[in-house]
Amino acid sequence: MSGGVSTASDGTGRTYRRRPQHGRLFWTVADCWNVVRRGLTHYRRQPVSILWQLGFPILSVLLYGYVFGKAIQVPGGGDYKAFLMPGMFVMTVAMGFVSTATIFVNDSKKGVIDRFRSMPMAPSAVVAGRGATDLIVSCAELGIMMATAYGMGWRPEFGTGPLFGYGLGFVKAVVLLLSLRFALIWVGVWLGLLLPGPEQVGGLFAIVFPLTMISSIYVSPQQMPHWLGQAALWNPLSSTAGATRALFGAPTARGASWPEQHALLLAGVWPAALTLLFLPLAIRRFRRLSR
Template sequence: MSAVDLTGPADPADPAGPDGPITAPLARGRAYWALADCWNIVRRGLTHYRRQPVNIAWQLGFPILSVLLYGYVFGSAMTVPGGGDYKDFLMPGMFVMTMAFGFINTATIVVYDATKGVIDRFRSMPMAPSAVVAGRGVTDLVVACAELAILVLTALAMGWRPDGGWGFLAAFGLLLWLRFALIWLGVWLGLLVPNPEAAGGLFAVAFPLTMISSIFVAPQLMPDWLGWVAAWNPISSTAAATRELFGTPVGGGDSWVEQHALLMAGVWPLVLTAVFLPLAVRRFQRLSR
């Protein structure tokens, strides 16, 4: 007695036919699945922040404490070129410092996932290879937006008021542009350092990078050689550009890079991305070798 075919004849036009569950997802294309995988990585990263609030508390608490320390403790002793309130000079610099320090958190999370085998597990799954790196970048930008929002509320409570009109939107765009560029530095360093403890030592690199800049003091008030180094520091260009967009009356220096702060605030992150994004991708590809 022959077997009875209970499925009936296959209908090529019916998506629920025998080939439907297999061909329908494939028909969506690689771009769809790359975006879906990236979103899953982003959702995973944000879930970790929700379940471990101490991490986000540290990320937000440090810049807030720095604002209060420099604004109220050291502010009365600081000089602003051309006069003006030091808080108006300080706040754009603190926004930049928060974006600059973000690469330490990126490196710490990446090295933790690498040492715990999470990245190897992702690489063994049928997912887009770009999703791990892209998802990390999107997650960090979302967290950066939250950090900026908290800092702005803190600055407003301290009496800071931007006078640049709608230019403040462009200023926040430059801040996130800098953060985007430094994400790839953090990813590369996270894949390079051996353990999370070593990633914590990156603070020793970030601290002088932010101190020798125009975040706290104008370069023209420093010794000539140190002022030249501070002026050509990439984060100094972003700090000067955001002050200009926020309407802070600060006299600029005489060097070319200080006179073209808006231009360099766009160019420096582009250069950093062009250098560290390929390095991060190449290092990620070498993990399985």
């Protein structure tokens, strides 16, 4: 035995290397990392995938920022671009669950999921690895979106703080955005394992589009009809948008309703609730797939 790797015979005179014995947790993490590497390699070899995911949010930023920037008034005053940009970041992370579902559906169609299930690897590693990959990609997407917004004149309040000069408010806003993305990853995984084919994935836009529109991403709920504004107030995307606007130092148009007054609290509660609900559902669905 050398370097922790032992050799063994298979009874025919041939020898082979046997992996060192490690605990179950070690191999679960190793399997998860292999899935992450596979996902990142896919993006590296096909960068058009990320460009496609970023195309619509960037186009929306340009259209809403320049076309409607002077026409839409923020209740309470303030620059509409400063109001819009945090909402666009929320829209970017929210729409990411569609790409997660698409990847899982395509992998199922191509037999990749069946291949994973036939291998001696932890079932949770496939789901967790996909989640970790999407979270890494989301960090890159947010960076590109913020750079685009900065080029358009968006200036968040960085302040001063112990983290490389960035204020804690800025860091908290980024954490809230990634928390929402983390929660919606499991929605995408569950739907991706549930949908029968790529054709049905397109129908998810019929869900995500109204979800982003009936929220405070683009306009304040105060500017909507009362019944529609009430639905927008309790939208999880509105809570994250309101909280990040406050942390970025943008106009918030905060009203007197309970969800608006406690946007920061709800921005933490909603992702936690979604994760607790859909993460077990995603893992259970993966384990129940027919071979």
